[in-house]
Amino acid sequence: MIEALEASGTTEPLDRTFKQAAERWIEDKGRPTLITRQLELHVYPAWGERKLIEIKRADVRDLIRGLEGEVLPNRVLASLKSVFTHAVKQDWLEHSPADHVDKPKAEAARERVLAMDEIARVWRAAGLLGYPAGPWARVLMLTGQRRSEVAGMRWADVDLDAGTWTLTASHTKAKRAVLVPLPAAALAIIRDLPR
Incomplete structure:
Protein backbone atom coordinates (compact mmCIF):
# COMPACT_ATOMS: atom_id res chain seq x y z
CA MET A 1 0.00 0.00 0.00
CA ILE A 2 2.71 2.49 0.97
CA GLU A 3 4.74 1.76 -2.17
CA ALA A 4 1.67 2.52 -4.30
CA LEU A 5 1.17 5.85 -2.53
CA GLU A 6 4.82 6.77 -2.93
CA ALA A 7 4.86 5.73 -6.59
CA SER A 8 1.86 7.94 -7.27
CA GLY A 9 3.54 10.84 -5.50
CA THR A 10 0.40 11.53 -3.45
CA THR A 11 1.86 11.19 0.01
CA GLU A 12 4.40 13.76 1.12
CA PRO A 13 6.24 13.23 4.42
CA LEU A 14 4.09 15.91 6.09
CA ASP A 15 0.91 14.11 5.05
CA ARG A 16 1.88 10.69 6.36
CA THR A 17 -0.43 9.20 8.92
CA PHE A 18 0.59 7.23 11.96
CA LYS A 19 -0.83 4.07 10.38
CA GLN A 20 1.27 4.57 7.23
CA ALA A 21 4.39 4.98 9.36
CA ALA A 22 3.54 1.92 11.45
CA GLU A 23 2.85 -0.19 8.37
CA ARG A 24 6.18 0.85 6.85
CA TRP A 25 8.01 -0.04 10.08
CA ILE A 26 6.27 -3.43 10.22
CA GLU A 27 7.05 -4.04 6.54
CA ASP A 28 10.71 -2.98 6.83
CA LYS A 29 11.40 -4.84 10.05
CA GLY A 30 9.20 -7.88 9.45
CA ARG A 31 7.61 -7.50 12.87
CA PRO A 32 5.39 -10.29 14.15
CA THR A 33 1.63 -10.17 13.97
CA LEU A 34 1.38 -9.72 17.75
CA ILE A 35 2.68 -6.16 17.40
CA THR A 36 0.39 -5.53 14.41
CA ARG A 37 -2.58 -6.70 16.49
CA GLN A 38 -1.45 -4.55 19.42
CA LEU A 39 -1.40 -1.47 17.18
CA GLU A 40 -4.77 -2.34 15.65
CA LEU A 41 -6.40 -2.69 19.06
CA HIS A 42 -4.78 0.08 21.05
CA VAL A 43 -3.30 2.71 18.73
CA TYR A 44 -5.00 2.82 15.32
CA PRO A 45 -8.44 3.67 16.77
CA ALA A 46 -6.97 6.86 18.27
CA TRP A 47 -4.21 7.72 15.80
CA GLY A 48 -4.57 5.58 12.69
CA GLU A 49 -5.51 8.41 10.33
CA ARG A 50 -3.82 11.16 12.32
CA LYS A 51 -0.87 12.89 10.68
CA LEU A 52 2.47 11.99 12.22
CA ILE A 53 3.50 15.61 12.62
CA GLU A 54 0.38 16.31 14.71
CA ILE A 55 1.23 13.74 17.40
CA LYS A 56 2.93 15.31 20.41
CA ARG A 57 4.63 13.93 23.52
CA ALA A 58 1.51 14.67 25.60
CA ASP A 59 -0.54 12.56 23.17
CA VAL A 60 1.84 9.64 23.67
CA ARG A 61 1.61 9.97 27.45
CA ASP A 62 -2.20 10.20 27.34
CA LEU A 63 -2.52 7.13 25.12
CA ILE A 64 -0.21 5.07 27.34
CA ARG A 65 -1.93 6.21 30.55
CA GLY A 66 -5.25 5.06 29.12
CA LEU A 67 -4.05 1.46 28.78
CA GLU A 68 -4.74 -1.07 31.51
CA GLY A 69 -2.48 -3.74 32.90
CA GLU A 70 1.05 -4.06 34.14
CA VAL A 71 2.71 -5.08 30.88
CA LEU A 72 0.56 -3.73 28.02
CA PRO A 73 1.36 -0.01 28.47
CA ASN A 74 5.09 -0.76 28.39
CA ARG A 75 4.77 -2.95 25.28
CA VAL A 76 2.70 -0.38 23.41
CA LEU A 77 5.14 2.38 24.38
CA ALA A 78 8.06 0.28 23.08
CA SER A 79 6.24 -0.22 19.77
CA LEU A 80 5.44 3.51 19.52
CA LYS A 81 9.06 4.42 20.16
CA SER A 82 10.15 2.04 17.40
CA VAL A 83 7.59 3.36 14.91
CA PHE A 84 8.49 6.99 15.60
CA THR A 85 12.25 6.33 15.50
CA HIS A 86 11.79 4.62 12.14
CA ALA A 87 9.77 7.62 10.91
CA VAL A 88 12.62 9.94 11.95
CA LYS A 89 15.09 7.77 10.02
CA GLN A 90 12.80 8.03 6.98
CA ASP A 91 12.83 11.85 7.34
CA TRP A 92 9.09 11.87 7.98
CA LEU A 93 9.60 13.50 11.39
CA GLU A 94 12.25 15.78 12.87
CA HIS A 95 12.11 14.05 16.25
CA SER A 96 10.14 11.33 17.98
CA PRO A 97 7.26 12.44 20.20
CA ALA A 98 7.86 9.27 22.21
CA ASP A 99 11.37 10.40 23.22
CA HIS A 100 11.65 11.08 26.94
CA VAL A 101 8.37 9.31 27.70
CA ASP A 102 9.09 6.95 30.57
CA LYS A 103 7.60 3.52 31.05
CA PRO A 104 4.46 4.02 33.10
CA LYS A 105 4.93 0.92 35.22
CA ALA A 106 7.79 -1.20 36.42
CA GLU A 107 7.25 -4.79 35.41
CA ALA A 108 7.71 -7.49 37.97
CA ALA A 109 10.00 -10.26 36.83
CA ARG A 110 8.18 -13.45 35.97
CA GLU A 111 9.54 -16.23 38.11
CA ARG A 112 6.64 -18.64 38.32
CA VAL A 113 7.48 -22.19 37.33
CA LEU A 114 4.85 -24.86 36.75
CA ALA A 115 4.69 -27.71 39.24
Whole structure:
Protein backbone atom coordinates (compact mmCIF):
# COMPACT_ATOMS: atom_id res chain seq x y z
CA MET A 1 0.00 0.00 0.00
CA ILE A 2 2.71 2.49 0.97
CA GLU A 3 4.74 1.76 -2.17
CA ALA A 4 1.67 2.52 -4.30
CA LEU A 5 1.17 5.85 -2.53
CA GLU A 6 4.82 6.77 -2.93
CA ALA A 7 4.86 5.73 -6.59
CA SER A 8 1.86 7.94 -7.27
CA GLY A 9 3.54 10.84 -5.50
CA THR A 10 0.40 11.53 -3.45
CA THR A 11 1.86 11.19 0.01
CA GLU A 12 4.40 13.76 1.12
CA PRO A 13 6.24 13.23 4.42
CA LEU A 14 4.09 15.91 6.09
CA ASP A 15 0.91 14.11 5.05
CA ARG A 16 1.88 10.69 6.36
CA THR A 17 -0.43 9.20 8.92
CA PHE A 18 0.59 7.23 11.96
CA LYS A 19 -0.83 4.07 10.38
CA GLN A 20 1.27 4.57 7.23
CA ALA A 21 4.39 4.98 9.36
CA ALA A 22 3.54 1.92 11.45
CA GLU A 23 2.85 -0.19 8.37
CA ARG A 24 6.18 0.85 6.85
CA TRP A 25 8.01 -0.04 10.08
CA ILE A 26 6.27 -3.43 10.22
CA GLU A 27 7.05 -4.04 6.54
CA ASP A 28 10.71 -2.98 6.83
CA LYS A 29 11.40 -4.84 10.05
CA GLY A 30 9.20 -7.88 9.45
CA ARG A 31 7.61 -7.50 12.87
CA PRO A 32 5.39 -10.29 14.15
CA THR A 33 1.63 -10.17 13.97
CA LEU A 34 1.38 -9.72 17.75
CA ILE A 35 2.68 -6.16 17.40
CA THR A 36 0.39 -5.53 14.41
CA ARG A 37 -2.58 -6.70 16.49
CA GLN A 38 -1.45 -4.55 19.42
CA LEU A 39 -1.40 -1.47 17.18
CA GLU A 40 -4.77 -2.34 15.65
CA LEU A 41 -6.40 -2.69 19.06
CA HIS A 42 -4.78 0.08 21.05
CA VAL A 43 -3.30 2.71 18.73
CA TYR A 44 -5.00 2.82 15.32
CA PRO A 45 -8.44 3.67 16.77
CA ALA A 46 -6.97 6.86 18.27
CA TRP A 47 -4.21 7.72 15.80
CA GLY A 48 -4.57 5.58 12.69
CA GLU A 49 -5.51 8.41 10.33
CA ARG A 50 -3.82 11.16 12.32
CA LYS A 51 -0.87 12.89 10.68
CA LEU A 52 2.47 11.99 12.22
CA ILE A 53 3.50 15.61 12.62
CA GLU A 54 0.38 16.31 14.71
CA ILE A 55 1.23 13.74 17.40
CA LYS A 56 2.93 15.31 20.41
CA ARG A 57 4.63 13.93 23.52
CA ALA A 58 1.51 14.67 25.60
CA ASP A 59 -0.54 12.56 23.17
CA VAL A 60 1.84 9.64 23.67
CA ARG A 61 1.61 9.97 27.45
CA ASP A 62 -2.20 10.20 27.34
CA LEU A 63 -2.52 7.13 25.12
CA ILE A 64 -0.21 5.07 27.34
CA ARG A 65 -1.93 6.21 30.55
CA GLY A 66 -5.25 5.06 29.12
CA LEU A 67 -4.05 1.46 28.78
CA GLU A 68 -4.74 -1.07 31.51
CA GLY A 69 -2.48 -3.74 32.90
CA GLU A 70 1.05 -4.06 34.14
CA VAL A 71 2.71 -5.08 30.88
CA LEU A 72 0.56 -3.73 28.02
CA PRO A 73 1.36 -0.01 28.47
CA ASN A 74 5.09 -0.76 28.39
CA ARG A 75 4.77 -2.95 25.28
CA VAL A 76 2.70 -0.38 23.41
CA LEU A 77 5.14 2.38 24.38
CA ALA A 78 8.06 0.28 23.08
CA SER A 79 6.24 -0.22 19.77
CA LEU A 80 5.44 3.51 19.52
CA LYS A 81 9.06 4.42 20.16
CA SER A 82 10.15 2.04 17.40
CA VAL A 83 7.59 3.36 14.91
CA PHE A 84 8.49 6.99 15.60
CA THR A 85 12.25 6.33 15.50
CA HIS A 86 11.79 4.62 12.14
CA ALA A 87 9.77 7.62 10.91
CA VAL A 88 12.62 9.94 11.95
CA LYS A 89 15.09 7.77 10.02
CA GLN A 90 12.80 8.03 6.98
CA ASP A 91 12.83 11.85 7.34
CA TRP A 92 9.09 11.87 7.98
CA LEU A 93 9.60 13.50 11.39
CA GLU A 94 12.25 15.78 12.87
CA HIS A 95 12.11 14.05 16.25
CA SER A 96 10.14 11.33 17.98
CA PRO A 97 7.26 12.44 20.20
CA ALA A 98 7.86 9.27 22.21
CA ASP A 99 11.37 10.40 23.22
CA HIS A 100 11.65 11.08 26.94
CA VAL A 101 8.37 9.31 27.70
CA ASP A 102 9.09 6.95 30.57
CA LYS A 103 7.60 3.52 31.05
CA PRO A 104 4.46 4.02 33.10
CA LYS A 105 4.93 0.92 35.22
CA ALA A 106 7.79 -1.20 36.42
CA GLU A 107 7.25 -4.79 35.41
CA ALA A 108 7.71 -7.49 37.97
CA ALA A 109 10.00 -10.26 36.83
CA ARG A 110 8.18 -13.45 35.97
CA GLU A 111 9.54 -16.23 38.11
CA ARG A 112 6.64 -18.64 38.32
CA VAL A 113 7.48 -22.19 37.33
CA LEU A 114 4.85 -24.86 36.75
CA ALA A 115 4.69 -27.71 39.24
CA MET A 116 4.96 -31.27 37.88
CA ASP A 117 1.22 -31.89 38.15
CA GLU A 118 0.55 -28.63 36.27
CA ILE A 119 2.99 -29.65 33.53
CA ALA A 120 1.17 -32.97 33.19
CA ARG A 121 -2.22 -31.20 32.92
CA VAL A 122 -0.93 -28.76 30.29
CA TRP A 123 0.61 -31.65 28.33
CA ARG A 124 -2.70 -33.56 28.33
CA ALA A 125 -4.67 -30.44 27.39
CA ALA A 126 -2.27 -29.77 24.51
CA GLY A 127 -2.96 -33.27 23.23
CA LEU A 128 -6.67 -32.47 23.09
CA LEU A 129 -6.13 -29.28 21.10
CA GLY A 130 -4.90 -30.90 17.93
CA TYR A 131 -2.94 -29.19 15.15
CA PRO A 132 -1.52 -26.53 15.23
CA ALA A 133 -1.95 -25.38 18.85
CA GLY A 134 -1.37 -28.77 20.49
CA PRO A 135 1.98 -29.58 18.86
CA TRP A 136 3.06 -25.95 19.28
CA ALA A 137 2.38 -26.07 23.03
CA ARG A 138 4.21 -29.36 23.45
CA VAL A 139 7.28 -28.25 21.46
CA LEU A 140 7.25 -25.05 23.50
CA MET A 141 7.33 -27.07 26.72
CA LEU A 142 10.03 -29.44 25.47
CA THR A 143 12.42 -26.81 24.13
CA GLY A 144 11.95 -23.96 26.59
CA GLN A 145 12.16 -21.44 23.76
CA ARG A 146 10.06 -18.29 23.46
CA ARG A 147 6.48 -18.56 22.18
CA SER A 148 7.23 -16.40 19.14
CA GLU A 149 10.30 -18.47 18.29
CA VAL A 150 8.40 -21.77 18.38
CA ALA A 151 5.49 -20.22 16.46
CA GLY A 152 7.94 -19.02 13.80
CA MET A 153 9.73 -22.37 13.42
CA ARG A 154 10.46 -23.16 9.75
CA TRP A 155 11.28 -26.48 8.17
CA ALA A 156 14.42 -24.95 6.65
CA ASP A 157 15.76 -24.33 10.16
CA VAL A 158 15.20 -27.88 11.47
CA ASP A 159 17.72 -30.67 10.90
CA LEU A 160 15.79 -33.83 11.75
CA ASP A 161 18.87 -36.04 11.26
CA ALA A 162 21.06 -34.00 13.60
CA GLY A 163 18.18 -33.32 15.98
CA THR A 164 18.75 -29.56 15.97
CA TRP A 165 16.83 -26.39 15.26
CA THR A 166 18.70 -23.27 14.18
CA LEU A 167 17.10 -20.05 15.32
CA THR A 168 18.36 -17.40 12.91
CA ALA A 169 19.43 -14.03 14.27
CA SER A 170 16.35 -12.37 12.75
CA HIS A 171 14.07 -14.68 14.76
CA THR A 172 15.59 -14.30 18.23
CA LYS A 173 15.13 -11.59 20.82
CA ALA A 174 18.91 -11.39 21.28
CA LYS A 175 19.38 -10.94 17.49
CA ARG A 176 21.95 -13.71 17.26
CA ALA A 177 21.74 -17.24 15.89
CA VAL A 178 21.12 -20.04 18.37
CA LEU A 179 21.44 -23.80 17.83
CA VAL A 180 18.76 -25.59 19.85
CA PRO A 181 19.16 -29.32 20.49
CA LEU A 182 15.80 -31.02 20.07
CA PRO A 183 14.84 -33.76 22.52
CA ALA A 184 13.54 -37.01 21.02
CA ALA A 185 9.95 -36.19 22.04
CA ALA A 186 10.12 -32.82 20.26
CA LEU A 187 11.61 -34.46 17.15
CA ALA A 188 8.76 -36.99 17.10
CA ILE A 189 6.17 -34.20 17.27
CA ILE A 190 7.91 -32.17 14.57
CA ARG A 191 8.23 -35.20 12.25
CA ASP A 192 4.46 -35.73 12.48
CA LEU A 193 3.64 -32.14 11.46
CA PRO A 194 2.30 -31.50 7.95
CA ARG A 195 4.73 -29.86 5.56
